[in-house]
Amino acid sequence: MAQSNRNKPPTPSDWLDVEVPRRLPVIPLVSSVLFPGGVLSLQVGIDRNVRLLKSLPDDQNLVAAFCQKGGDKENPRPEDLSGIGVLAAIVQRLPLSSDRYQLFLQGRQRVELVQMLQSEPYFEAQLREVVPRPIPRSVKTEPLMNKALSLFEKLVESDSKYSNELLNIIRMNMNEGPDTFADLLSSFVNFPLEEKQLLLETVNPIERIELLIDGIQRDLGKANVDRELQRQIQTSIDRRDRDNYLREQLRIIQDELGDTSGTEREADSYRDRIEGLPLSDDYKQQLRREVTRLTQLSPSSSDYAVLKGHLDTVFQVPWSEKTEDQLDLKRAEKILDERHHALEKVKERVLEFLAVLKLKGDLKGPILCFVGPPGVGKTSLGTAIADALGRKFVRMAVGGVTDESEIRGHRKTYIGAMPGKLIQSYIQVGVNNPLIMIDEIDKIGKDYRGDPASALLEVLDPKQNNAFVDRYLEIPFDLSHTLFICTANVLDTVPGPLRDRMEVIRLSGYTDREKLQIAKKHLLPELLADHGLELSQVEMTDEAILATIRDYTAESGVRNLERKLATMLRKIARKVAADDADASTVYKLDVAEVEPYLGLPPFEHEFAERTAEIGVTTGLAWTSFGGEIMFIEATRMTGSGRTTVTGQLGDVMRESVSAAYSYVRSKASELDIDDRMFSEYDIHIHFPAGAIPKDGPSAGVAIATCIASVMGERPVRHDVAMTGEITLRGKVLSVGGIKEKVMAAHRANIKTVVLPEGNRKDLTEVPEEIRQGLEFVFAERVEDVWKEALIPLYVVRGKERKYDEAEYRAERQKSERAER
Secondary structure, three states: OOEEEOOOOOOHHHHOOOOOOOEEEEEEEOOOOOOOOOEEEEEEOOHHHHHHHHHOOOOOOEEEEEEEOOOOOOOOOHHHEOOEEEEEEEEEEEEEEOOEEEEEEEEEEEEEEEEEEEOOOOOEEEEEEOOOOOOOOOOOHHHHHHHHHHHHHHHHHHOOOOOHHHHHHHHHOHHHOHHHHHHHHHHHOOOOHHHHHHHHHOOOHHHHHHHHHHHHHHHHHHHHHHHHHHHHHHHHHHHHHHHHHHHHHHHHHHHHHOOOOHHHHHHHHHHHHHHOOOOOHHHHHHHHHHHHHHHOOOOOOHHHHHHHHHHHHHHHOOOOOOOOOOOOHHHHHHHHHHHOOOOHHHHHHHHHHHHHHHHHOOOOOOEEEEEOOOOOOHHHHHHHHHHHHOOOEEEEEOOOOOOOHHHHOOOOOOOOOOOOHHHHHHHHHOOOOOEEEEEOHHHOOOEOOEOHHHHHHHHOOOOOHHHEEOOOOOOEEOOOOOEEEEEEOOOOOOOHHHHHOEEEEEOOOOOHHHHHHHHHHHHHHHHHHHOOOOHHHEEEOHHHHHHHHHHHOOOOOOHHHHHHHHHHHHHHHHHHHHHOOOOOOOEEEOHHHHHHHHOOOOOOOOOOOOOOEEOEEEEEEEEOOEEEEEEEEEEEEEOOOOEEEEOOEOHHHHHHHHHHHHHHHHOOOOOOOOOOHHHHEEEEEEOOOOOOOEOOOOOHHHHHHHHHHHHHOOEEOOOEEEOOEEOOOOEEEOOOOHHHHHHHHHHOOOOEEEEEHHHHHHHHHOOHHHHOOOEEEEEOEHHHHHHHHEOOOOEEOOEEOOOOHHHHHHHHHHHHHHHO
16 A cells, blocks of 8 residues: 655644544554644555445545554554554545555544454444643744744755745644644654654644654754765765866877876886787777776876776786696606605606696696695695696695685775785796695685685686686686696595595605605705705714604604704704814714703604503504504493493594494303393493594404403403404494504504405505515404404313413414314
8 A cells, every 4th residue: 555645735624623433444554644634645455445445435534544553564453553543534535446546535633543343344443532632822832833843944945855835834824723733744744654653642732842843853963964965975076077077188188299198108008018918809808998997097096006906917917928848757757756755656646647748738637636644745746746847836825714715816896905816826926837736725714705615616627717717807817727736634624526626646654764765865965954064974873763753753744853853963063063173073873862862752652562461452543643553441340331431532432332342242152251241340441542532433343352352351462453443243344544554553563463354455555564574364354353362261170370372373373274
């Protein structure tokens, strides 16, 4: 129901009190308030109101109009109507269609809604007349009326929404009294709906005029502020137009005199450079428009700096500059071997990649991703590949980046806008085919500013990145000539779609012997040169380097090893500088010298137990620093069958304990364990090194063996280490980190390593020198592990006697020969 106020000069006869019927139809007003003496024009189209108008007899023209204070505009409820309304006469009713009318109402007097008598087919209510106390014009009312009229006159002058006709109507009716004056003025002002309803409900004319004065003063203040703002805006526009006009006149005069300004000379230079860019005509035309606009701006303008910065950046981008690839595989292999010891599989894969590049001639292939622990040479491997190819290398660190604009750039309209890290990398190297290493891609984040990983999807897709659009440049740039290599420590945090676009090459870490060779061939020569020492001045034995590796570092890479070697060389450099020794003096470092130089060893590696014990098993664990052996201990005590687990374990490892306990209990008869042991004894399982968090499923077989040992009173071989996940059906599932775990077992003097059958293929990654010193047993079920690790406790004449491991192994070999 559309409504609009319409007023005409009222006459005293229009406002004569009429008798209020006790029962009248009600029309809800959605966005208007009708006052006594006012006229309201509205369109009626809601079904309920249309039914009301159709049902009115021709001789009845009175209805009640109440403002709707809330609820559904199309279908209000009785409680949605205000309590005070107006008795209104239907002045005119014009049918617009079969279900729509144009209605003109004139307010007569205030009425109160006593009770809603019906809601359908239309509202009908019992009403009561609201009779105001008559207040004639007097010395008290005259100043208030004059003040309200004066303020309204100022409002009409300040606000274009008001017309002088309204002012004339009020002046013509000033003699009608305060009540009529207040109602007329209330119907004219553009107050909020709630305030106009409050004016209607205020019966006392003096209070009504006071409310009007407060509201008009407020609107007058707003109108003055708006007028001042418009004046300032217009002044600014006029000044800008004037400056543009004068600047254009100046340019024409300079052209006539042949006197070209510095800005024009710079613009001509820009235009010449635009023609040399390998861009389409559309983008060249876009840049030409920017240059034209630049000449029309004052150098002190902020827009001038924005446009000039954008144009300068466009010209800095290497659109066509590139380096020639050196696809000599023998040279590349030599560089990789010189820079990196070991990592044979990784270097082989890189050479295969270069061979395909040489034959195919382009880079639209997989994106390489080096995954491995810190310090294994991922970044340096990227520099070696760049040198082998003869390409420029740039590292783009994305660890901790949470803003998508860091990749795609900021729009040039923002203050301090700049291209993204990607375009900045190309500007830095000056060619469009570098090797870009996106470092720490697993540590990229996201927040309310966007997801940088999603932006990298386009960058790392060879089928899409030939038209990458940086938001700052707003011009497509071809990334397909670039060789992208990513690095990560783990893949778990890399989003799946991003991981799918990369070929993962794992760098699992170095053995102690490999670290020894790296230290001798790479680290020591570089460190000696950095500390001002000659190769002939320092001799470090292999045993000293190995002691440093094993006792002072705990890592898969060589970063900490490099720091420890640097510490020892600094102390030697101090001796050389303090003693002013002869250059021929040789400083020898052997195992005995390591502790005086580096202090007490900070790391204690676990070694295998010397004797077999009940309730102690040796597990194998993988950490970001490499492999470690891990003891699992269990003991039992009289109780009610409860299980206690300690050692700062994660949820997955706790679930492994539960699964292992359930499976051991299900196999109690086969293990010669009385089933009452599980209900009459409590068991406590502990994982030493409680300050270190532990999690993962790979300790399942070790936990099951430990529980079987303590409940069955069978000792566990001390020279056996094991790893593998178990199921409730007793299957042993394959796990990861086999190379590191086997190397940890070798360091700890373990003789036998039990692995899942599914990990048999992973032994090819273990160096031959490590495999030769170990015996491997591959288990498909937990029973295979128990057969290898649990030792039977012999009982003679009802008394336990100590077992002999040599005797046990001899009996096992005899039994196995018999089985064969």
